[in-house]
Amino acid sequence: MPKPAPDGGSVAAVKFRSLPSSFAFAACALSVAALTACGSAPSSEAQAPACPTAAPQNPGTSEWTLPGATGSVAVTGSTDTAAPVVTVTPPFSVPETQVHTLQAGSGPVVADTATVSVCYMGVNGRDGSVFDSSYERGTPVDFPLDSVVPGFQKAIAGQNVGSTVAVAMTSADGYPAGQPAAGILPGDSLVFAIKILDVTG
Structure with a gap:
């Protein structure tokens, strides 16, 4: 439930909530044009990582706070055991796309045409x-970066595998x-909190 902000607006603290199955469109929804193959199924390998579903017990200070043209957003990235927290003072909008590395990884650099x-x-x-x-689903999604909306590609390309970005x-x-x-x-305007698990290509 949104709570009043000091300026009289409202603050929506978003962890995650149940979504109808029709919203579980994963990478397909990120594409401006419908993808012919979405690759949203998790890997069959037993060691494939999972996305943590638990809300953080004590998220602490946000790792990124951004005032928009209207509203603002604050993001705390996920951990090994907890999902991210995105807190929005709506309506939030930005005049230009902005990317912030919440936690830098040490893996290879992601190319703009890689599959992640x-x-x-x-x-x-x-x-x-x-x-x-x-x-919320607890499973990662695989997709080629040249098949998603530009803002998602801008967020991931050039980052290191293992990074958490917003x-x-x-x-x-x-x-x-x-x-x-x-x-x-x-x-x-949309906000994404992303953890880059792996890259191929």
């Missing part, structure tokens, strides 16, 4: 609602025409 395995949470800046979360993206770098199945309207 990630855990992620997507939040709508307009109202602070979670529209998709692999953390991106606040403009509607133009997300879904300019909206994404009705996810409740995304034209003009909505």
Whole structure:
């Protein structure tokens, strides 16, 4: 439930909530055009990592706070045992896409055409609602970076595997025409908290 902010607005503290199965569109939803193969199934290998589903017991200070053209957002990345926290003062919007490395990894650098395995949470800046979360499902998603919306590619390309990153993206770098199945309207700025697990290619 949103709580009043000091300026009279409201603050939506988003961990994650149950989403109808129709919203579990994973990497497919990140693509401006429908992908022919989404690769959203988790690896069959027993050692494949999982996305933590538990909310943090004490998230502490946010790792990234960003005032927008309207509203603001604060993000704390995931850990090995807890999902990220995205706190939105809505309506949040940004005039240009911004990326912030919450925790730097030490793995290889991700190329802009690589196929990646990630855990992620997507939040709508307009109202602070979670529209998709692999953390809720507990399983990572694999997809090629050249098949997702520009803002998601900007967040991951050039990062090191193992990094936790956040991106606040403009509607133009997300879904300019909206994404009705996810409740995304034209003009909505989106926020993602992402953990880069692995890369191929």
